[in-house]
Amino acid sequence: xxxxVKSKLKTFVGGIHPKDDGxxxxxxxxxxxxxxxxxxxxxxxxxxxxxAQPIVQKGDTVKKGQLIAESQGFISANVHASISxxxxxxxxxxxxIAGVKLPAIIIERAEDDSWVEDIAAIPDIDHNISEAEIxxxxxxxxxxxxxxxxxxxxxxxxxxxxxxxxMVVVNGAECEPYLTCDHRLMLENPYEIIQGLKWFMKCxxxxxxxxxxxxxxxxxxxLIKDTVSKESAIKVDLVEVKYPQGAEHQIIKALLGREFKxxxxxxxxxxxxxxVSTAFAIYEAVKYGRPLIQRIITVSGNGIENxxxxxxxxxxxxxxxxxxxxxxxxxxxxxxxxxMMGIAQGDIETAVTVKGIGGIIALRxxxxxxxxxxxxxxxxxxxxxxxxxxxxxxVLSEAKNFDxxxxxxxxxxxxxxxxxxxxxxxxPIVHLIKFAKAEIAKQEVRA
Amino acid sequence: xxTQNQSENNLIVSSSPHIRDFDSISRIMWAVVLSLIPAGIxxxxxxxxxxxxxxxxxxxxxxxxxxxxxxxxxxxxxxxxQDGSAVVTGILLAYTLPPGVPWYVIVVGSFFAIAIVKHxxxxxxxxxxxxxxxxxxxxxVAYPTIMNSDWRVLVKKGMEKFACNIAxxxxxxxxxxxxxxATPLTKEVVERxxxxxxxxxxxxxxxxxxxxxxxxxLGGVYLIYKRCINWYVPACYIGTTFIMARFLPxxxxxxxxxxxxxxxxxxxxxxGAFFMATDMVTSPLTKKGLVIFSVGAGVLTILIRFYSGYxxxxxxxxxxxxxxxxxxxxxxxxxxxxxxxxxx
Ligand code: SF4
Ligand code: SF4
Numbered sequence: 095x096x097x098x099v100k101s102k103l104k105t106f107v108g109g110i111h112p113k114d115d116g117x118x119x120x121x122x123x124x125x126x127x128x129x130x131x132x133x134x135x136x137x138x139x140x141x142x143x144x145x146a147q148p149i150v151q152k153g154d155t156v157k158k159g160q161l162i163a164e165s166q167g168f169i170s171a172n173v174h175a176s177i178s179x180x181x182x183x184x185x186x187x188x189x190x191i192a193g194v195k196l197p198a199i200i201i202e203r204a205e206d207d208s209w210v211e212d213i214a215a216i217p218d219i220d221h222n223i224s225e226a227e228i229x230x231x232x233x234x235x236x237x238x239x240x241x242x243x244x245x246x247x248x249x250x251x252x253x254x255x256x257x258x259x260x261m262v263v264v265n266g267a268e269c270e271p272y273l274t275c276d277h278r279l280m281l282e283n284p285y286e287i288i289q290g291l292k293w294f295m296k297c298x299x300x301x302x303x304x305x306x307x308x309x310x311x312x313x314x315x316x317l318i319k320d321t322v323s324k325e326s327a328i329k330v331d332l333v334e335v336k337y338p339q340g341a342e343h344q345i346i347k348a349l350l351g352r353e354f355k356x357x358x359x360x361x362x363x364x365x366x367x368x369x370v371s372t373a374f375a376i377y378e379a380v381k382y383g384r385p386l387i388q389r390i391i392t393v394s395g396n397g398i399e400n401x402x403x404x405x406x407x408x409x410x411x412x413x414x415x416x417x418x419x420x421x422x423x424x425x426x427x428x429x430x431x432x433x434m435m436g437i438a439q440g441d442i443e444t445a446v447t448v449k450g451i452g453g454i455i456a457l458r459x460x461x462x463x464x465x466x467x468x469x470x471x472x473x474x475x476x477x478x479x480x481x482x483x484x485x486x487x488x489v490l491s492e493a494k495n496f497d498x499x500x501x502x503x504x505x506x507x508x509x510x511x512x513x514x515x516x517x518x519x520x521x522p523i524v525h526l527i528k529f530a531k532a533e534i535a536k537q538e539v540r541a
Numbered sequence: 542x543x544t545q546n547q548s549e550n551n552l553i554v555s556s557s558p559h560i561r562d563f564d565s566i567s568r569i570m571w572a573v574v575l576s577l578i579p580a581g582i583x584x585x586x587x588x589x590x591x592x593x594x595x596x597x598x599x600x601x602x603x604x605x606x607x608x609x610x611x612x613x614x615x616x617x618x619x620x621x622x623q624d625g626s627a628v629v630t631g632i633l634l635a636y637t638l639p640p641g642v643p644w645y646v647i648v649v650g651s652f653f654a655i656a657i658v659k660h661x662x663x664x665x666x667x668x669x670x671x672x673x674x675x676x677x678x679x680x681x682v683a684y685p686t687i688m689n690s691d692w693r694v695l696v697k698k699g700m701e702k703f704a705c706n707i708a709x710x711x712x713x714x715x716x717x718x719x720x721x722x723a724t725p726l727t728k729e730v731v732e733r734x735x736x737x738x739x740x741x742x743x744x745x746x747x748x749x750x751x752x753x754x755x756x757x758x759l760g761g762v763y764l765i766y767k768r769c770i771n772w773y774v775p776a777c778y779i780g781t782t783f784i785m786a787r788f789l790p791x792x793x794x795x796x797x798x799x800x801x802x803x804x805x806x807x808x809x810x811x812x813g814a815f816f817m818a819t820d821m822v823t824s825p826l827t828k829k830g831l832v833i834f835s836v837g838a839g840v841l842t843i844l845i846r847f848y849s850g851y852x853x854x855x856x857x858x859x860x861x862x863x864x865x866x867x868x869x870x871x872x873x874x875x876x877x878x879x880x881x882x883x884x885x
Contacts, residue, residue, distance in 0.1 A: 108621045110562075112560060112562075113562075113563065114560055155697045200784075265643050271560065279546045343878060343879075353878060353879045354879045355877070355878065355879035355880065356877075356878055358646050358879065358880065379863050425552075426551055426552060426553055427552060427555075427559065428552055429559050433557075433558060433559040433560045434557060434558045434559075434560070435557050435558070436557060436559060437557065438552070438553060438554045438555055438556075438557075438559065439552065439554070440552055441552070442552070446830045455559075457559075460553055460559070461552065461561075462555070463561055464620060466566060466620060466621070466624065466665065466666075467663075467664065467665045467666035467667065468666050469566055469665065469821050469822050470666060470823075470824075470826055471569075471821040472821070472825075472826040472827060472828075472831075475826055475827055475875055476827075476828070478875070478880040479878065480877065481875040481876045481878045481880075482875070482877070483826070483874065483875060485826060503877055506877060506878075509557070511557050511558035513851050514561070515558045515560065515561055515562055516556075516562050516564075518562070518564045518566050518568070518569055519565075519566055519666075520561060520565065522556060523558060524556055525555075525556035526560065528556065541715075
């Protein structure tokens with residue numbers, strides 16, 4: 095309600111300012127490699143779209159970076175071995191995001207940790223690399239959006255013919271509390287990010303880009319600004335510290351002032367968005383031919399004694415990361431992703447890392463909230479960045495009145511969590527909305 | 542509906558978000574209780590200790606009624622009591638009543654507020670009218686003699702034991718009794734006016750908690766500071782009343798007829814603007830809606846004061862706007878992101 099924060103920084107309407115942003119735990123810590131997993135669990139489904147098709151069998155020996163599952167159809171992405179070793183099984187394993195068991199390739203680690211030969215064989219490139227070659231390398235590397243949406247990046251490179259892209263927006267906002275992986279990446283690899291971005295721009299034939307970085311990462315902003323000082327085509331701007339500043343709609347609104355409907359793609363307004371860590375992955379893929387087999391993950395929270403930013407091989411069991419960061423014994427909540435949109439895990443024994451996860455948060459004494467009736471304070475409405483009425487939606491969901499919810503645009507909700515966060519009655523609004531969406535989907539299937 | 546599960550290894554698996562704002566209903570309600578204390582002290586100072594007894598009785602009745610109804614409705618009692626909303630209703634009701642009402646009037650009113658106005662619509666969050674104000678309106682109809690007559694008799698009766706009447710001097714230097722009429726706005730007593738300073742401090746007749754502008758302002762500013770109420774609701778309400786009082790021709794000419802300061806300081810405007818119009822449950826959801834709501838209440842207040850039989854319009858104006866709230870909500874829906882503003 096009265097959270098009117100005066101600020102000259104660019105921003106959007108709505109959103110919240112979480113008090114407990116937890117970034118200080120890890121913002122100053124260099125990225126360090128996590129210890130290698132004894133077994134890596136690589137899901138065939140680490141992206142939006144069709145799962146990849148395995149091309150190895152139980153008993154095969156694989157090397158780091160070797161293609162082990164091929165993308166199927168247009169919206170799908172390759173999966174590569176993240177460690178060298180032996181495929182011990184291809185079996186269903188609990189997927190940390192889908193919440194159900196999905197097939198995964200399980201690799202047992204061998205001593206040697208060298209790259210597969212055909213990767214080393216890719217010659218170093220010069221700046222005259224062709225668009226087709228960039229496209230090919232990004233596609234073969236299995237790169238997906240690392241900001242969390244896991245949309246296969248090569249799909250963005252081939253926009254529909256009737257949509258003209260005139261701007262690439264680079265998301266360096268990192269607005270989720272606790273997460274600092276993008277912040278560290280910008281500080282440690284600014285050149286690589288910009289080079290990756292330039293290759294991306296070249297490939298889609300767009301010659302301007304706009305980078306948005308949240309105001310609490312001034313150091314990264316100055317560094318990136320310095321890195322692009324000779325490029326007139328790339329603009330860098332600070333955006334207001336506010337959640338969800340890093341969501342596509344919000345960062346585009348803040349930087350360019352363009353608005354589009356919640357369920358539309360940025361293409362609608364001539365924009366494509368990539369995350370800074372995606373730009374870095376593009377650099378690695380184009381320059382060295384390295385597939386996406388590792389990413390930076392922030393391991394933090396009050397249940398962690400030594401919070402860290404880790405380079406993590408995909409498929410690493412979470413338990414091992416928690417041990418690396420010295421987890422305390424009495425944690426009662428593990429969150430994959432940030433505290434606003436992340437997914438709570440029920441089991442640390444089976445949980446493993448996947449491409450879309452930028453953070454693991456372990457909490458002690460995590461609270462449960464008792465919710466009560468809506469007192470119509472209107473705070474949720476003020477905080478909803480998409481102009482929905484969460485109060486009404488939550489009440490309708492409790493009454494199972496899904497038809498009225500459809501009329502009230504329930505499907506436009508992005509589940510950002512601002513409304514639940516701010517609600518003084520602690521109503522589980524996002525939960526009620528997710529429930530209603532699932533019910534509506536069921537009804538549509540039946541009809 | 543249960544949203545949280547505990548898995549075998551004691552990990553909580555709940556829906557996002559996993560952090561919440563520190564603010565809660567009970568924090569808001571108890572802040573309101575705290576902010577009402579200065580006005581209560583001012584009331585005791587002007588009208589005597591009997592006021593404390595009335596406020597206490599009103600709260601007690603409200604809480605007991607709330608527990609009773611919740612038990613009847615088979616709903617959990619503990620949380621709902623600790624949220625403090627019944628206590629707020631109890632205090633507000635007492636503050637809108639004359640300082641000398643008999644004890645049974647306040648018990649009936651408080652019971653009516655909780656049992657009928659609040660719970661017959663579904664309890665916290667679902668009532669259409671502000672319970673305290675609706676109960677006051679009910680008492681006005683049920684006990685017209687007590688609510689509207691010269692209060693001297695009542696006060697004498699009720700305050701024998703606690704008497705601490707403060708004598709006042711009006712502008713003409715006459716000694717007057719502080720508690721004789723229902724409100725300084727009484728139109729028939731045209732020759733009597735009060736100094737703005739008196740009105741500001743609260744040494745004037747009126748209801749228990751409505752006379753001291755300074756005490757109410759203190760509480761109101763505290764609530765704004767604590768982000769429990771929106772500043773623009775009292776601002777629009779008082780502002781509209783101020784402007785309307787200045788420019789509208791009244792039906793009965795009194796010495797203060799178009800004195801806008803007199804109009805905003807006298808009567809229950811500050812109590813209504815800071816503590817009743819800001820009631821979240823019965824006011825619109827959006828900022829735009831709240832502005833319409835409070836401007837509407839301001840207009841109605843002066844219309845009632847100028848052109849109706851009642852000297853005071855705050856209570857009815859807010860109740861009327863409460864009634865209009867669902868309509869206002871319908872016309873002030875937020876704009877869906879990425880769409881043009883809808884034409885109404
Ligand atoms: S979760 Fe949905 S309804 Fe709530 S604030 Fe976000 S978009 Fe709006
Ligand atoms: S759902 Fe929560 S935040 Fe929204 S109006 Fe109701 S009480 Fe307020």
